[in-house]
Amino acid sequence: MDSLETKDATAQFSELLIQEKKRETDLANHKSPQVKTNTIGLLPGDGIGPRLMTQAKRVLNQLLQSEITAGNFKMEEISGCTLNDRLKAGQAVPKDVLEKIKTYPVLLKGPMATPKAGETSKNLESANAKLRRSLDLYAAMRPMQLDNGREWTFFRENIEGPYLFGSKGVQVDDELSVDFVVLTQTEITRLAKRAFEYAKNHGKTDVAVVTKANIVKLTDGNFLKTCQEIGKGYPGITVTPYFVDAMAANLHNPEFGNQLQVVILPNLYGDIITDIAAQLQGGLGSAGSANIGDDYAIFEAIHGTAPWLFEHHLEDYADPRSLLRAVAMLLDHIGYAEQSQRLTDGLNGLSTNADLPNADNHVTTANYVTTLLERL
Secondary structure (H helix, E strand, O other): OOHHHHHHHHHHHHHHHHHHHHHHHHHHOOOOOOOOOOEEEEEOOOOOHHHHHHHHHHHHHHHOHHHHHOOOOEEEEOOOOOHHHHHHHOOOOOHHHHHHHOOOOEEEEOOOOOOOOOOOOOOOOOHHHHHHHHOOOOEEEEEEEOHHHOEEEEEEEOOOEOOOOOOOOEEOOOOOEEOOOEOOHHHHHHHHHHHHHHHHHOOOOEEEEEEOOOOOOOHHHHHHHHHHHHHOOOOOOEEEEEEHHHHHHHOOOHHHHOOOOEEEEOHHHHHHHHHHHHHHHOOHHHOEEEEEOOOOEEEEEOOOOOHHHHHOOOHHHOOOHHHHHHHHHHHHHOOOHHHHHHHHHHHHOOOOOOOOOEOOOOEOHHHHHHHHHHHO
16 A cells, blocks of 8 residues: 555545535434325335335225225335446435425335445445435334233434445455444434433433444444443433443343343444344234434335345235334324324234235235235
């Protein structure tokens, strides 16, 4: 590595720091946008996303039929954000589409594909990450319901960590590559406050904080310390630290899992741990996610676009439960708690292998939702 390569890498890192400081300033000067208050935006996504969104609309149309008829609730589909659209624009989310998205305070989103290496000359970042940052959706909330009445609610930091500059690392030379982990006190503080407020309002007595603070001293260390400090303002709630590797290794253990109630995690660890938890609940197709900020909220499935289903001609058998769990969370968020609970109960009652979409059972995605609607 010569001095020129070092200077180039240093200059690139400096530019990233300037961008991050500007983001902090923009957050401090933030003003709430003008949005459509009785309308949700629909982003179908890629792969199985449009098929699942069609079924989600069926459920919403039935549960909110009277509200729709009265003009109190509307759904509007947002086009222009498929993978092909993004590749054509050379942007993670096309600028005009992003501006339209910002007119909806609440959105329901299907899975979106991220370009693979070589698909574009630009190293496009994830559309999911772009949306979370652009709408300042700093908290990913993922509730899990397991056997024996166990309930876990995860609060994942949603914007920073290694994902903030995930497509902007530095390839210094042929041997050395560097990526960056970014965490700000503002981000940790507002995530922790949201998690502790949830715990207080839902009668929870323990909040777990997952890090690798024994090794990653600054970012993880600050994350843990800040959560512990905020926890002091919530009497009756214990703050329990865990290392991420121990959490991953023991999550399947009922004795360990029975201790968990509310869990706060940095971005990368939260991505991994919540997928493990979803698998324990019944698979990635069984869990929904809410991405929440002060002005916007996006509700989505946690799985991907499932290209392998298309490769095996099984796209009509995609599991819709993850997106429908997200619909239930959305309904609760906008004030339809009764309809949300009905949907949750209906999904819980249709969770055996015989009920779920499966080519062997001859149960398609549409068949599953038809049965669900009959029970609702």
